[in-house]
Amino acid sequence: MNWWLAIRRVRASTIAVALLAAILVAIGRLAVTVPALFAVQGLALPVGLLAPLIVSTSVSHGLARGDEATEAGAVRPILLLDIGYAVVAAGVTLGAGAGLQWTGWSDLGIEAGRNGIGFIGLSLIGRRALGRNAGAVVPAVVALLLAFFGGDASGTPQWWAWIVTPPDDPRSWVFAVGFLVLGVGLSIGRTGRAHAA
């Protein structure tokens, strides 16, 4: 287990969550105006909403570090541990964000936590669909594309631009949690095949 913790760089993900919290507190509301394709007025994107990519990148990096051939013969259920690690990291990100928001340290905490869930889900999907090294790329690309193209003509977010919509929009949670569930599902499918083999 110690080896698994070291190889997955769990400590780095803990630091990543702390870094996310620091960014949310320090400059979370600092908004950059992203030129949007369908908007005269660009979309205002708070930096804090992209910051959870730090956590998803760290988790994705950890998951990509294992040696698949060696781990295929492991006694412990490595793939289930990996999935559990991703889900716990998503939960911790949401918990940290919600904690910051409820204590008044950040007014973006819950949105950032939601994005953390979605980003980690996307990295699991990317890992499964494009290869384990591409896992961290998918949420970053999706986030930027949503930032660039997610504004309507008046510069307000489209309903599908879930990373920038307010946290009280249930559709944004459907996207975020949906990506995580899909990512977990795809990864579990892989587990099943690995065991069958």
Add this chain to the structure above:
Amino acid sequence: MRRRTIIRTNPGAWLLVPLTLLAILYARGFVAGKLGDAYAPAVSSAGLAALGFIGPLCAALGAWEAGRLRRARWWSAPHVRHPVAIVVESQAPIIIAGSVALLAGAAIDLMAAGGTAPDPRPLVVGVAVVAAHTLAGAALGRWLPLAVATPAALLASFAWMVLPRVLEPVWLRHLNGLSLELCCATWADLAPGAILGSLAVAGGMILGSVALLSARQFDWMVAAKGGLTLAAGLFVGVLLVAPLGTYPTVVRDQSSLECAGGGTDPLVCLWPEHRDQLPVAADAARRAIASWRAIGLSVPLTVREGSPDIATPGELRIAISSASQPANILEALADGMLPPWPACAETSRFPGADAAEYVRAWLLDTAGMPPDELARRFPDPAPVDPALFPDAGGPPAPSVMSIIARVRSLATSRQLAWMTANLAALSTCNRAPEITPGG
């Protein structure tokens, strides 16, 4: 490497067409609709707006491609070619794809604005920035794990593109090259400091990245070499852009103005982009200036297009666009007659400001603007509903059209006195205007 292999394996080759289509879509959807005159520096600079996403994508692709070589342990294997030659071969397709996409978007903007020849300066900056971000991404991919390098390159590049615009001091925005998209009204030109400053930063990034990419082992010396080169580029860039304000512009060279008239008629000079408007503008200026002079106003005989912020004694400054109608040209002439606002106007409303609409209306009416056009520009104020705005105290401003009708019915000398008093109020901070003519 064979060309077919590059096309098969390099992400730059895969993404050439999608990236170009994205840039074209972006130019058509976001940039082209906002373009005004076919002014080459403005239109070509507007094409740089796509750098906001092309730069980060190229940085990510650069990291990905360098990471592939890293995973294949290519760098530690014996190789005949210099590492820089290998880098150039692996990164060139990405730089080409980014540059083609950028130039395609700029070409769409140019066609939409009706321009014929682009201004190469912003385009050179754009290509340099694409190369800089690609190589910086490659440097990350060379030394960091692929799963970290690619998103890190994407996000760092994105942050460098968009963050400086919301930070102070305002000149920070001119370091990344993207700010050139804010150029230019026809009276302005690209500031050499903005061009050279962003080129210096891009150059520092390229040389720093090459230093990192050409090292066989990563150590503090290599990091210092890369970091110092980048810092040197940044330092030179800061020196060049620090004198700039919000926009990367300087006043345009006046020698490119094209003139008509002269002698007893007013000399009217417009920018080449408005050359089609020259006969209409000269005719409007002749009639307007004659009518204003007939009342006794002191009116310059030279009308020039220029920055509305810079008043030149003895000249009437106007600003028009290629879409201006004769009535708009009359408005520009009337606006040119208004004195520059006093310094106090920047911090508070001054009493003379109330006279601006009345003075403009008088100038337009005297210059011969048709009554229906005039009434459309100066409608009577809508009555304020006290139920909705209980704090809206004081009498409403008098109707512009009724005041102008009264002033115009006065003798010439009285009209001149009314105008002189209100022009004086407009140019000082503490003088009340005389909107309702006395007597």
